[in-house]
Structures are given as structure tokens and as C-alpha cells.
Amino acid sequence: MMREAGTVKKVLGDELQIRIDEQRPEVCAKCRACEVLGKGGNLVLRVKSEGSYRAGQRVTVDVPDVSPWHGIVWVLGLPIAMLVAGMLLGANWPWWQNLVHLDAELAGTLLGVIVGSGTFMIARMVERHYACRITVQPLGAQSEGAASFNPDDLEEHE
Numbered sequence: 001m002m003r004e005a006g007t008v009k010k011v012l013g014d015e016l017q018i019r020i021d022e023q024r025p026e027v028c029a030k031c032r033a034c035e036v037l038g039k040g041g042n043l044v045l046r047v048k049s050e051g052s053y054r055a056g057q058r059v060t061v062d063v064p065d066v067s068p069w070h071g072i073v074w075v076l077g078l079p080i081a082m083l084v085a086g087m088l089l090g091a092n093w094p095w096w097q098n099l100v101h102l103d104a105e106l107a108g109t110l111l112g113v114i115v116g117s118g119t120f121m122i123a124r125m126v127e128r129h130y131a132c133r134i135t136v137q138p139l140g141a142q143s144e145g146a147a148s149f150n151p152d153d154l155e156e157h158e
Helices: 025-031 033-037 068-091 094-100 104-130
Strands: 002-012 015-020 043-048 058-063 135-138 148-156
Touching: 015 058, 068 094, 068 104, 094 104
Parallel strands: none
Antiparallel strands: 002 015, 002 058, 015 043, 043 148, 058 135
16 A cells, blocks of 8 residues: 555545645655656646545545556456457357348447447446545544545646
8 A cells, every 4th residue: 555645735526636745766666657647746636525625734645556457457458358359259140240230340340349348338437446446534644534536537737
């Protein structure tokens, strides 16, 4: 578990914008989110808040150690594999070709896109639910005021 300090930048209704303090090199070596986003240094997280926070308040952000390969496999690898499997199945399945009234190549492509897209949507829901459980709490608190984090809400500080 990676634990970092930050400052609440803005409070927008039930959402917080938290600026994470300058990272320690040993922590950055584990996460590498700064490198992925382009610039190193200050990151801003948008977090749904379940507690009451104010701008300028110091908070602790707990980030579980999650391999980036987990997300890559779930959100990219599995849907691409299912796209190819759907294309092969649709091209070789006469019942499907008759149902959609298309030749083998188009029927295979259609089934591949349907299966691949469906798998992508399911994988994205699973990844969002399980991969990143980031919690926020007032600095010095143990588990009060926990807030949930949506991985899509990570943005670069300007």
C-alpha cells in the first residue's frame, strides 16, 4: 500500500480535487503514474467524497499496489482476444451467417465486433470495481471520511 499526503485543492459538491505532494523517488519507481501522464511531479486526483473536507485541508491518500499489467490484460488483451474469437466463430458458423443474412467474412466481423465490444465493456466495469481502491482521509486520521476513486478521473496538474 502506497500512502501519500496531499492537499484538497477544490471542493465541488461531493467531489474533491486533491493535489498529491511531490513524490519520493522510491514511491515513484513503484507507481510511474507521473511518467504515464507525461510530466512528473504534482498530480491532481478527482475523488468522490463521503466526508466533509475544505479547500486547503491536508489529507492522506492510500493507493494499493496494483500491477499496471492487470489493467492492460483486462481492458485491452481480453477484448482483443474475444474480437478475434468472435470473428473466427462468426465466419465459420452457418447459423449466424443465415441469421444476419451476410457472407462469411462480414458475419464474422460483425460477431467479432459485438463480442469484443461486449467484453470490453464488462472488463472495464470489472477493472473499475476491483483494480483501484484509493481512499482519502484527513491527515492523521485512521479510517474516517473515506472517499472512493474513479481511475478515469486521474488528471495531470497544469
